Amino acid sequence: MNYNTAIGRRALYRTEGDQNTGLGFFAGSNLNDGGTNNIYIGNVGPDPIGTESNTIRLGTQTATVATEPAGQTYPMPAHTATPLSANELLKQQRVVQELKATTERQAAVIALQEGQIKALTAGLQKVSAQVEMSKPAPQVVNNP
Numbered sequence: 020m021n022y023n024t025a026i027g028r029r030a031l032y033r034t035e036g037d038q039n040t041g042l043g044f045f046a047g048s049n050l051n052d053g054g055t056n057n058i059y060i061g062n063v064g065p066d067p068i069g070t071e072s073n074t075i076r077l078g079t080q081t082a083t084v085a086t087e088p089a090g091q092t093y094p095m096p097a098h099t100a101t102p103l104s105a106n107e108l109l110k111q112q113r114v115v116q117e118l119k120a121t122t123e124r125q126a127a128v129i130a131l132q133e134g135q136i137k138a139l140t141a142g143l144q145k146v147s148a149q150v151e152m153s154k155p156a157p158q159v160v161n162n163p
Contacts, residue, residue: 031059036070077108 023039025031029048030041036054041047042061049064050057055072057064062076 033068036072 021037023031023034023037023041025041025046027041027043027046030043030046031039031048031050033048034041034050034054035052036050036057038055039047039050039057039059041059043059044061045063046061047057047059047064049068050059050070051068052070054065054070054074057071057073058075060077062078064076065071
């Protein structure tokens with residue numbers, strides 16, 4: 020079956036389970052042997068490597084390295100060593116909402132400015148046409 024979603028270097032690369040989501044560097048990489056319905060965001064998964072189901076993990080508990088099945092290890096980035104608190108998540112949600120509101124305001128201003136630019140362009144074209152019409156016709160001078 021599978022239906023896993025992995026975004027990030029080596030996210031969920033070891034899992035044999037189904038319906039897991041891994042987001043981030045090595046997210047869920049410690050999950051193996053068929054764990055199902057898990058979400059890992061910036062978290063390597065169970066420590067030691069093993070199986071779990073119906074679990075959500077944010078941040079990395081204590082792992083500082085992740086190990087591939089071939090035995091090669093990779094250092095975990097420093098920013099993944101601290102789990103996100105509920106307050107930090109709420110702050111991030113507020114920031115995202117503020118950015119969306121700002122984007123919507125900017126889109127409204129841009130739409131207004133586009134309308135103004137079209138009106139100004141039409142006016143400029145009218146004036147240019149009038150200037151062309153008011154120019155005297157060229158005269159031919161016959162110098163014998």
